[in-house]
Amino acid sequence: MPKSVFNILAPAGGLYKRRSYQEHPPFTTPDCDNVWLDDAIDGRERVGSRPGFAKINKSAENLGGAVRCLSSVAWLDGSTWKETLFAIVARVAYYSTDNGENWGTASGSSMGLPGTGGGPLTAAALHQKLYIGDTTLDDNGTIKVFNPSDNSVSAISASEGTPPKDCTVALAYRDRLLMTARYSPADGDDTPHMWYMSRSGDPLDWDYNATDALSAVSGKTSTAAELGEPIITAIPHGDDCVIFGCTNSIWTLRSDPNFGGTLDNLSQRVGIVGRNAWCRSPEGWLFFLTQDGVMTMPPGCGDTPRSISRERLPADLLFVQGDSPFTVSSAKWVSMAYDTRFRGVHLWVSSYTAGDSSHYWLDTKQILTQDSGNVATYWPMSTENDEDVFSAYALDSAGSPTRSDVLLGGRGGDIRSFDTEEACELTSYVDVGPLSTTGRRGSYLDGRLDQINVVLANTSGKITYEIRSGESPEAAFDGEVIHSGTWTKQHQLTRPRLRNPYFVIRLSATGGADAWAFENITALTEERGKMRYQS
Secondary structure, eight states: EEEEEEEOOOOOTTTTSSOOOOGGOOOSSSSSEEEHHHHTTOEEEEEEEOOOOEEEEOOSSSOSSEEEEEEEEEEEETTEEEEEEEEEEEEEEEEEESSSSSOOEEEEETTTBSSSSSOOOEEEEETTTTOOOOOOTTTTBBOOOETTTTTTEEEEEOSSOOOBEEEEEEETTTTTTEEEEEEGOOOOOOOTTTTEEBBBBBBEEEEOOOOSTOOOTTTTTSTTHHHHHOOOOOEEEEEEEEEEEEEEEEEEEOOOOTTTTTTEESSOOOOOOOBBOEEEEETTOOEEEETEEEEEEEESOOOOOEESTTTOOTTTTTTTOOTTTTTTOOOOEEEEEEETTTTEEEEEESSTTTTTEEEEEEEEEHHHHHHTTTOEEEEEEEOOOGGOEEEEEEEEOOSSSSSSSSEEEESSSSEEEEETSSOOSSSSEEEEEEEETGGGTTTTTEEEEEEHHHHHHHHOOOOOEEEEEESSSHHHHHHEEEEEEOOOOSSSEOOEEEEEEEEEEEEOOTTTSOOBBBEEEEEEEEEEEOOOOOO
């Protein structure tokens, strides 16, 4: 019988669940966990274990609860610019001046920050201070201000007018402080569709009766008008526009609402599921999670959202219940952040109660360079329950050649980031296949897998391999392990000699082991005659 030799390259296309097993695309995997396209050894694109999830806060075991907000503010101390990292953990505000290693408690935080009802919050840096939305019932949900010069938190003190209350989204836009109201029908909230902006250049002026172009403005007083459904989040895009993500629609407010600004609809079918369910790349690409999965918009403020997840994961990431409205018992904490160090998007969908969370690493190099059909590749990750991420924040000064610049606040109060100098503590694996022992004639002919030659990375840790086989591609994927072993050297040879028309190879390593990666596998197969199905 004729023998064939073929190379099996790493599945650089990531997880794929759309087509049938028979037509599974080359260079993708039907199942994986805790592996990335860029290996943790030297960053080459060859698939291997993800970097370790390293704890940043060294001064204490943890900060004492769910991390609901991470942000930072730059400020001038005399003639020196400094940067302070800010966190809201449960009901307490903390600050750090060393990128999250050591934390102190902000004075004044006992006033009730950040409120009742739980859920994520956002903060906006403006004029060397940080402004935080609040929903505290005991002081009527007043906007809070963090002053990094004395590390204090206080309620905003308006110079003119009345600031909005019960707001959970804060951002800076055209030198204004922009706030949006919370969505909580259970509390009788009847203004979740409203947005508010302070006077340009003065976040303490909320006088909507002023008539000059720089005056405070809201959806009720602006010619741009208010929205027709609850606002879940607001996304700034420089001074060009603000994108409002609603429950079932997306809008863009272009220019200044007091100076010819217009409110245009981008989608009437999908909305953004959470306050922090979005991020931008350095090139200006916007990524966000909708009821229809992950979508993206290219730089600018006028393009229609485009799906990038259902093409590969048709049933995953659909209809996630985020902040619309947020209920602690059933809502998901959705956080997204772009990682400059590893060039991709962190997507964390965490349940408030442990055990029901989904985490993905989106490798976006393909979509940004448009060499993969404008579709990101997806790499699922698992974590321990206390590591489930509730807030994510990109802080450039926290990154290094080995460590991510994205800080991740967890369920248990720890701040973490991915670091290639740390080992992955959980089991990592990737399935290669399904592959045929008879080329494209696997449904007609039977075959045998005689030999496998594997090439690992030079400094790769040991890899456990398992080979499953079956009479169909799906049977091979779901089948029992027929042959297994361990590869410990850069070049390895294995003779499984198993007979079936299809096979799948799983490569894995236990948690805490050295980082691993592989270059390619060469398989020697042999046709063995007409297939005789046992059924």
